[in-house]
Amino acid sequence: MKKTVQELAVLLGGTVIGNGDAVIEDVKGLAEAGQQDITFAVDPYTEYLPQVHAGAVIVEKEVPAGDNTLVIVENPRLAFSQLLVLFHPRQSITPGIHPTAIVDSSAAVGEDVAIMPYAVIGKNVEIGKGSTIYPYVFLGDNVKIGEGSVIYPGAVIHENCVLGKRAVIRAHAVIGGEGFGFATEKGKHTRIPQIGNVTIGDDVEIGACTCLDNATLGSTKVGRGTKIDNLVHLGHNVEIGEDCFLIAQTGIAGSTKAGNHVIFAGQTGCTGHITIGDNAVFAGKTGITGNIKGNQVYAGFPARPHMEWSRTQVYLKHLPEMARTVKALQKKIAELEKKLEQQ
Incomplete structure (x- = not known):
């Protein structure tokens, strides 16, 4: 698949800063992205953008980016996930019940449901339309599965x-x-x-x-x-x-x-x-x-409030030093008490 940066920006509801005509062929991580790839960056990783040479980078706001084209969106992570689906769609599933699946006659199976090999479907089970039941799944009696659900193997x-x-x-x-x-x-x-x-x-x-x-x-x-x-x-x-x-x-x-x-x-x-x-x-x-x-x-x-826990951790770090100080003070006090007794 090939899309221009501008086409992707329209899809994401974003704004392009840079070369909107650049052609994108894939989505990759920030460190791996090349001239034909689009990636994303959020703080604190945006500071590394001048070292990145991607086709485009999805960000939340305009930042120093070297020679990278930016696509400004409200939520870079969500936008990136949308592009992952676009460039790498999941394997399509053919609806139907495999001959090796065991489906009780009382089960209600909705439209466009896929039940794969060796799945076991019990009595009075209801499976909503468009759901996928992968191999070796067990659905006990009276189970209800909502539409569009996916139950993975085992x-x-x-x-x-x-x-x-x-x-x-x-x-x-x-x-x-x-x-x-x-x-x-x-x-x-x-x-x-x-x-x-x-x-x-x-x-x-x-x-x-x-x-x-x-x-x-x-x-x-x-x-x-x-x-x-x-x-x-x-x-x-x-x-x-x-x-x-x-x-x-x-x-x-x-x-x-x-x-x-x-x-x-x-x-x-x-x-x-x-x-x-x-x-x-x-x-x-x-x-x-x-x-x-x-x-x-x-x-x-x-469990206690995080700031309270953080302060405690600081004290714990200094405990060995504090213990040595306490021992030294105890020794000095003992010496002073001994002198007072001798007077």
């Missing part, structure tokens, strides 16, 4: 779970596996049946090998637009709000409720039965042990 959606429109479930994710609930008596553990389900809103993405446990009663919930990375675990009856980010290796224990626009950075751990306010942000490896107010950034274990 994913398991257990019985009674409900996925909204345009859901993306990556390879080997498990939705609705039985929650971890036990009653202990005299040191022996007896499983408590988990009879609830998982409900997922529209435009949710679930990463590879992520596990969302079903509820003991009711539903484990993920709100519209939330994006969950690979290797994340949600316990039974967890409720995650809309437009949240959950990054790799985050674990949230049962019955915790998080508001909208919450960000859990990698390896964040969260105890159960607590509430987290809207717009809370947790730095990597934060340990959440109690209720959290929204609209703040948190870090450390236990």
Whole structure:
């Protein structure tokens, strides 16, 4: 595919500063881009633009850029993602049910659905139009899949779970596996049946090998637009709000409720039965042990406001020096006390 910079700018709703007639053949990263490529840059990387020799660079505002043509847009990352789709469209999928797929006769399969080899579709399953079910997917009885969804190879959606429109479930994710609930008596553990389900809103993405446990009663919930990375675990009856980010290796224990626009950075751990306010942000490896107010950034274990945690880290860095100082002061005090006793 070949497009001029001006054509791409029109597509992105941007403004060209430089040579709008330059021809673009591909999209590449800032370090790799050449004269036939378009790339993007955001602060602080815009300071390196004079060293870049791309066909065009997407930026948020006019900056010193050497010999590069600029395309000014409101959101460079979003614009770049649009061009990735344009220049590298996903493989087209032919609708239909492969002969090796097992589809129960009671299942309702919408128009233009693709069900690939060895997928298993249970009783009373509903699959919305335009969805794609990749090989070796298992959909348990009574599962509902919204239109335009994509379920990648090896994913398991257990019985009674409900996925909204345009859901993306990556390879080997498990939705609705039985929650971890036990009653202990005299040191022996007896499983408590988990009879609830998982409900997922529209435009949710679930990463590879992520596990969302079903509820003991009711539903484990993920709100519209939330994006969950690979290797994340949600316990039974967890409720995650809309437009949240959950990054790799985050674990949230049962019955915790998080508001909208919450960000859990990698390896964040969260105890159960607590509430987290809207717009809370947790730095990597934060340990959440109690209720959290929204609209703040948190870090450390236990979680505390980021600035407070940062000050603590500065003090920790100086602890060895402080310890030596304290020991020296103790020694001097002891010497002074000894002299006073001798007087």
